[in-house]
Amino acid sequence: MAEIEEQISAPDFWNNQEASQKVMQERKRLEGALAQESSVTSLVSDIDTLFELGREGEDIGAELSKEIDKLRKMVDHLETAMLLSGENDHCGAIITIHPGAGGTESQDWAEMLLRMYLRWAERNGFQAVVTDRQEGEGAGIKSATVEIDGEGVFGLLQSEIGVHRLVRISPFDANARRHTSFASVFVIPLIDDTVNIDVKTEDLRVDVFRASGAGGQHVNRTESAVRFTHIPTGIVVQCQNERSQHKNRAAALKQLRARLYEHEMEKRRAVEKKLEDSKADINFGSQIRNYVLAPYRLVKDLRTKLPIGDVDRVLDGDIDELIHAWLVWRKTGRIFSDGKDEPSE
Numbered sequence: 001m002a003e004i005e006e007q008i009s010a011p012d013f014w015n016n017q018e019a020s021q022k023v024m025q026e027r028k029r030l031e032g033a034l035a036q037e038s039s040v041t042s043l044v045s046d047i048d049t050l051f052e053l054g055r056e057g058e059d060i061g062a063e064l065s066k067e068i069d070k071l072r073k074m075v076d077h078l079e080t081a082m083l084l085s086g087e088n089d090h091c092g093a094i095i096t097i098h099p100g101a102g103g104t105e106s107q108d109w110a111e112m113l114l115r116m117y118l119r120w121a122e123r124n125g126f127q128a129v130v131t132d133r134q135e136g137e138g139a140g141i142k143s144a145t146v147e148i149d150g151e152g153v154f155g156l157l158q159s160e161i162g163v164h165r166l167v168r169i170s171p172f173d174a175n176a177r178r179h180t181s182f183a184s185v186f187v188i189p190l191i192d193d194t195v196n197i198d199v200k201t202e203d204l205r206v207d208v209f210r211a212s213g214a215g216g217q218h219v220n221r222t223e224s225a226v227r228f229t230h231i232p233t234g235i236v237v238q239c240q241n242e243r244s245q246h247k248n249r250a251a252a253l254k255q256l257r258a259r260l261y262e263h264e265m266e267k268r269r270a271v272e273k274k275l276e277d278s279k280a281d282i283n284f285g286s287q288i289r290n291y292v293l294a295p296y297r298l299v300k301d302l303r304t305k306l307p308i309g310d311v312d313r314v315l316d317g318d319i320d321e322l323i324h325a326w327l328v329w330r331k332t333g334r335i336f337s338d339g340k341d342e343p344s345e
Helices: 002-008 017-055 061-082 104-123 153-160 245-271 275-280 311-315 320-332
Strands: 092-099 127-135 141-149 162-169 178-190 204-209 225-230 235-239 287-292 298-301 334-337 340-343
Touching: 002 017, 017 061, 061 320, 092 104, 092 153, 092 245, 104 127, 104 141, 104 153, 104 162, 104 178, 104 311, 127 235, 127 245, 141 153, 141 178, 141 245, 153 178, 153 320, 178 245, 225 245, 235 245, 287 311, 298 311, 298 320, 320 334
Parallel strands: 162 287
Antiparallel strands: 092 141, 092 178, 127 141, 162 178, 204 225, 225 235, 287 298, 334 340
C-alpha cells in the first residue's frame, strides 16, 4: 500500500491516464481488503465479548446468533474472493442471454433472467449496460447482451454459464397450465484495452441500421445502430444502446475484441481437450439450475445441489449464495446435502 501511495504522489502520476487508472483501481482493491480485514477483526472481538458475558450469566443467545451469522457471511465473501484465481477472473463480463424453444414462454423467461443479472449488478455496485436487446413477439426478449464492469465479475458469473430451466403456471395460458421454459446464458471476459487483439478493417463487414425500442418507443430516425461481422471467424456483434453511431461503433468494437479474445482462448482449450467439456454445459437439455414456481417454490443448482426456497429473492438478483457454492464446488468438488457439504461422486 505504501508503494502505491508513493506512485500516486509522484508529480507525473497523471501523465499516463491508462496506467494511473490501473494504480487507482489497485489502491481501491487494497483499501477494500483492509476494510474487510478490519471488519472481521472487530466482529470477532465483539463475539469474544459476548462469550465473556455469557459465561457471566448474561442472556446473549439472540445477539450471539445474529453476530455469528454476520461473521459467516463475511467469511463466505472473503472465501469467494480467494476462489477467483483464473486468468481472467478479475475482469468484467459480457453476458448473452437467449431463450430456448417455446416462443413467448421462453422469451419471457429470458427477460426474467436479464432482470435478475441487472439487479445482481446493482446490489453489488457493479456498472451494467444493456448493449443489445432484441424484443420478443408479444413479451420477453429474443436475445440480450449486457456488459457488467467490476472487479471479479467474470470470475463470479462463470457460475451462470449454461441452461436455466423455469417451471411455473404460465401467465400466457388461459387454462393456467404448468409450463417448462429454458433459456441459455453465456459469459465471456470483458478484456481491457491493453490486450492486443488485432482487428483488421478488411476482415469486417459493417452494417448500420435504425435502432428499435420496446413498444415502438425511442425509435431512432437515423441509422445509429451498428453491426460488425468478423468474416474470418463468423463472429457477429451489434450495439444499439447509444443514439450516436460513433458510440455504438466503439461499444461494438469493444465487444468484438472480447469475443475474438475468447475465440482464441477456446482454440487453446481445444488443444488441451477442455473445450468440449465447457461447451457441453450450454446445450439445451443439460440445464445447470432449476427455478420452480409451481407446484412448490424452489431454486436448485444441479451441480452444487444447493436448494434455496426463497425464489423471489433469487429472481430479484440475490444469487451470491449460488455463486459461492459453485466456486467451492469448482475448487473442491464439494456439494450441498442435508445442510452439510459432502464430496460429490
